[in-house]
Amino acid sequence: MKQKLINLQSSEYEHPFDKAALERLRSLKGFDTVVNFVLNWTTIKWRIVELCGSNFHVTKESCPELYSLVHESAEVLNLDRLPQIYTQWSYNVNAYTTGYRNDTILVFYTGAVDLMTDEELTFIASHELGHIRSGHVLYHVMGQVFANIIASSVLAGSLLEPIQIALQYWNRMSEFTADRAGLLSCQNLDAALSATMKMAGIPKRYFNTTDPHVFAKQAEEFMTQYGDTANTIIRNISILDDSHPWTVMRAYELIKWVESGEYQRILDAHQGKQCPMCGQYIEFDAAICPVCGYKFE
Ligand SMILES: [Zn+2]
Numbered sequence: 262m263k264q265k266l267i268n269l270q271s272s273e274y275e276h277p278f279d280k281a282a283l284e285r286l287r288s289l290k291g292f293d294t295v296v297n298f299v300l301n302w303t304t305i306k307w308r309i310v311e312l313c314g315s316n317f318h319v320t321k322e323s324c325p326e327l328y329s330l331v332h333e334s335a336e337v338l339n340l341d342r343l344p345q346i347y348t349q350w351s352y353n354v355n356a357y358t359t360g361y362r363n364d365t366i367l368v369f370y371t372g373a374v375d376l377m378t379d380e381e382l383t384f385i386a387s388h389e390l391g392h393i394r395s396g397h398v399l400y401h402v403m404g405q406v407f408a409n410i411i412a413s414s415v416l417a418g419s420l421l422e423p424i425q426i427a428l429q430y431w432n433r434m435s436e437f438t439a440d441r442a443g444l445l446s447c448q449n450l451d452a453a454l455s456a457t458m459k460m461a462g463i464p465k466r467y468f469n470t471t472d473p474h475v476f477a478k479q480a481e482e483f484m485t486q487y488g489d490t491a492n493t494i495i496r497n498i499s500i501l502d503d504s505h506p507w508t509v510m511r512a513y514e515l516i517k518w519v520e521s522g523e524y525q526r527i528l529d530a531h532q533g534k535q536c537p538m539c540g541q542y543i544e545f546d547a548a549i550c551p552v553c554g555y556k557f558e
């Protein structure tokens with residue numbers, strides 16, 4: 262069992278690029294109107310129903326292993342509202358979260374479940390829970406809705422374009438925050454890096470023989486050579502499909518965060534103390550264990 266992060270707040274680890282891009286997005290003229298429009302749009306509800314009617318529902322009974330992996334990750338991250346969990350047939354090594362409020366749905370592609378170790382899958386699951394924790398899911402859904410509107414109507418497309426560009430840019434930046442949540446929950450940088458390396462496309466036959474540190478080296482070299490160009494691309498190209506999740510850049514940002522000492526500082530700050538009776542981690546100043554009632558001296 263991983264160390265639970267007692268009283269962890271998402272604002273403590275949200276990436277500054279994510280925060281700045283979201284602030285800019287929210288300040289755009291017409292943004293609130295657009296958010297309300299999307300929330301009332303029945304297509305989202307249809308999309309949720311369609312997803313539920315097409316994919317495999319992971320429950321305590323149907324798939325106890327995956328169910329408890331997600332639940333344990335949520336507990337470590339101190340997330341109280343859990344999503345519904347589904348799997349979807351695709352050999353894409355990834356997952357996504359969609360829906361809204363009580364209808365928030367976390368979908369794993371079968372490729373992620375089949376090709377990842379438990380530790381790596383914990384990173385992927387917690388990355389998604391990180392999106393939920395930071396309230397990202399609604400804006401991600403907006404991006405999907407806009408892409409459809411822009412593709413089908415030139416007029417609507419031209420009106421929505423400034424928001425869509427800011428939204429796409431923020432979308433990329435939000436990945437850095439979610440990766441931090443992933444690492445805080447899986448608590449294993451090598452697993453986070455190897456999960457990212459698998460998303461980047463390493464062939465299955467090399468899974469067991471490739472050291473995740475070679476990917477760290479690639480990330481370092483990439484940022485030295487192309488860091489500025491990569492930032493320009495992300496800033497200026499409005500629609501980048503999900504086949505380009507910028508995994509190398511994300512690995513680089515994660516490594517830098519660990520090297521800065523912030524990751525360890527957060528783990529230490531939210532450690533709490535362990536109950537000697539039931540093993541539960543609880544708040545430092547608790548006098549009684551809320552789980553088993555053990556009284557501390
Ligand atoms: Zn993500």
Ligand SMILES: [Zn+2]
Nearest residue numbers: 536539550553
């Ligand atoms: Zn206890």
